[in-house]
Amino acid sequence: MLHLFENNIIKNKNEIKLIIISGSAPLGNCIDIYKKMIKIAKDNGIKTILDASGRALKLGINAEPFMIKPNLSELEDILGKKFSFAPNKEKELLPLLKELSKKIEIIVLTLEKQGAIAFINNKVFKITPPKVKTINPVGSGDAFIAGFAYGFYQDMPYADCLRIGAAAGAANAAMWDACFCSKDQIFNLINKVTIKEIKQTC
Numbered sequence: 001m002l003h004l005f006e007n008n009i010i011k012n013k014n015e016i017k018l019i020i021i022s023g024s025a026p027l028g029n030c031i032d033i034y035k036k037m038i039k040i041a042k043d044n045g046i047k048t049i050l051d052a053s054g055r056a057l058k059l060g061i062n063a064e065p066f067m068i069k070p071n072l073s074e075l076e077d078i079l080g081k082k083f084s085f086a087p088n089k090e091k092e093l094l095p096l097l098k099e100l101s102k103k104i105e106i107i108v109l110t111l112e113k114q115g116a117i118a119f120i121n122n123k124v125f126k127i128t129p130p131k132v133k134t135i136n137p138v139g140s141g142d143a144f145i146a147g148f149a150y151g152f153y154q155d156m157p158y159a160d161c162l163r164i165g166a167a168a169g170a171a172n173a174a175m176w177d178a179c180f181c182s183k184d185q186i187f188n189l190i191n192k193v194t195i196k197e198i199k200q201t202c
Contacts, residue, residue, distance in 0.1 A: 002033070006040045013044055018152055020049045020145055021065075025056035032056075038063035051145055053077070067106040069145060075109060093117065094124055094198070106158065108148075108165075110141065116166070120158050123197060129166040130192030132174040139178030144169040146179070147186060159195055166193045 009016060019041050021034050034056050041048045047066035050057065053074050061068065061078060076082055079096055097107055097119040107119040108127075116127040147168030151161030167189040171181035 002036055002040070005037055009040060009044050009046065013046070016046050018047050018049065018066075018149055020051070020149060021060070022049075022051035022142065022145070025052060032059045034060035035063045038065045049145055049149070051141065061100075061103060064103045066104070067108065067148075068104055069108045069110060069141065071110045071112070094119075097124070098122070108144075108162070110144075116144075116162075117198070118158075118162055125159065125162065126194075126196045126198055127162055127166050128194040128196075129170045130189045132170045132189070134173045136176050136178065137173040140169040140172045143172035143179055143181065163190055163193045163195055166195075 049067040050065040109117045118125045144165040147165035171185045
């Protein structure tokens with residue numbers, strides 16, 4: 001698998017800007033496969049987004065991917081500590097994200113209905129998605145990353161990539177079938193996404 005992965009990257013290096021590594025990794029001897037894939041990509045000058053959980057996520061972070069998208073429980077697992085969090089108390093998380101950002105360029109911490117917090121280039125942004133009638137949220141995290149990747153490939157500013165990602169996640173949640181929302185449905189929600197910089201005191 002790793003041999004095929006590396007050969008494919010080398011063969012198509014000039015066409016690849018970003019690799020998304022997501023889902024569950026095999027247990028046992030393969031648990032560090034994401035870490036190895038990230039290293040191969042970095043050695044070839046390609047950025048990676050890691051969207052995983054458990055040991056696969058913790059080991060993958062050691063290879064310093066370009067971006068991760070944990071939720072609160074995954075962040076606790078990464079940092080090895082429990083912490084309490086309440087709505088509108090995002091600033092309490094900033095020291096933790098700042099420390100983690102020394103290894104990772106973009107951290108998007110998802111907060112379910114409260115949206116997400118993004119830590120980018122030492123700046124923190126609160127992302128509030130548009131309000132939609134939620135039918136099936138399964139796949140919304142994947143849709144977020146797909147939207148971000150779309151903006152990234154269009155060379156958009158990171159804030160716009162996050163905006164498209166949030167719109168994609170909301171559009172997905174408003175449908176029954178996972179990740180079947182259309183481009184038009186996503187772009188109709190973009191202007192309803194709010195992104196606000198949070199001033200740091202830490």
